[in-house]
Amino acid sequence: MNCIFCKIVNGEIPAKKVYEDEKVLAFHDINPQAPFHILVIPKKHISTLLELEERDKELIGHIYTVINRVARDLGFDEKGFRVVTNCKEEAGQTVFHIHFHVLAGRPMDWPPG
């Protein structure tokens, strides 16, 4: 499959990993939009949020506990951070393997652009 994040999971493309377990991987975004910009992904290929199924509930819950852990490990838990998932083109999704952007290290605007 020609998916860049599956290639990262399989070790075919390098990434600066910050967390990994059997089901989830977290790594630095290649084009950071904040002092900290981490992507958290399931190792299983799911193209968008709309492809999530009932059986993925536990996986998505687990991803949030990984985000919690990464925030503490990297030290941006105290000031806070933002979690974003873009779903399809109009939201700005460019990589069609579901991912959770974790942005931190600067004040965030609302509404987002």
Ligand code: AMP
């Ligand atoms: P989105 O636009 O929500 O689909 O986000 C995709 C993100 O993946 C962007 O922030 C990209 O900078 C990031 N990205 C693309 N290729 C890589 C890569 N090889 N390693 C790390 N991050 C990447």
Ligand code: ZN
């Ligand atoms: Zn994939």
